[in-house]
Amino acid sequence: MQSGSGALANVRAAWARARQRWWVRWGVDLVLLALVFVAVAAWQTRHLPGSGAPAPDFTLRTLEGETVSLQSLRGKPVVLAFWAPWCGVCGAESSNLSQLRRLAGDSAHVVSVALAYEDEEAVRRFTREHAVDYPVLLGDDSLQQAWRVNMFPTVFFLSPEGRIERSVVGYTTLAGLSWRWML
Known part of the structure; x- marks a missing residue:
């Protein structure tokens, strides 16, 4: 029978041999990267309404002057993106939302809510510059607080019944976006 320190030395030696293989090094690095990614994602969403919670209801105006309620979107899954016109990352993500809307077709609603804007023209300018082709609703501070959005962009995936998934x-x-929508 080996002593505890002898067994530990054998494990260390086996690990050193394994680490000499490129696929083991890459595999370990990828697992560690994935763990860091999951930990950061969990930390970023820690204050958001939790999975299974009912989505805070709203009735908002579109840029065209129509009103849209969250209730009216029920019956299909909803991808609800909160963004700000000054947010560069939001601009980069905007084409992904457009592509998701085309991919989803009639099987889901892809809707966005502009928050933290100075005036409506800033929102309009963003939609022109980024060729936004999905509905844009005009939110306010109370909506931002109700959804607990404090970073942009923040995207929620809602069930057809209006629950946050x-x-x-x-x-x-x-x-x-597609992977989370289809889950």
């Missing part, structure tokens, strides 16, 4: 903060690729 998932959320993500920060830039999200089309693959990331």
Whole structure:
């Protein structure tokens, strides 16, 4: 029988041999990177309404002057993106939301809410500069507080019944949006 220190030495030696293989080094690095990514994502969403919670209701005006309520979107999954016109990351993510809207077609609603804007013209300028082709609603501070959004962009994925299923903060690729929407 080996002593505890002998067994530990054997484990260390085996690990050193394994680390000499490129695929082991890469695999370990990828697992560590994934763990860091998951930890950061969990930290960023820690104050947002939790999974399974009812989505805070709203009735908001669009840039065209129509009103849209969250209640009217029920019956299909909803991808609800909160953004600000001054947010560069929001601009980068905007084309991903457009692509998701085209990908989802009639099977889901892809809607955005502009927050933290100086005036409506700033929102209009953002939509022109980024060729926004999804509905844009005009939110306010009370809506931002109700949804507990304190970073941009923040995207919520709602069930057809209006419950929050998932959320993500920060830039999200089309693959990331699609994966979360389809779960």
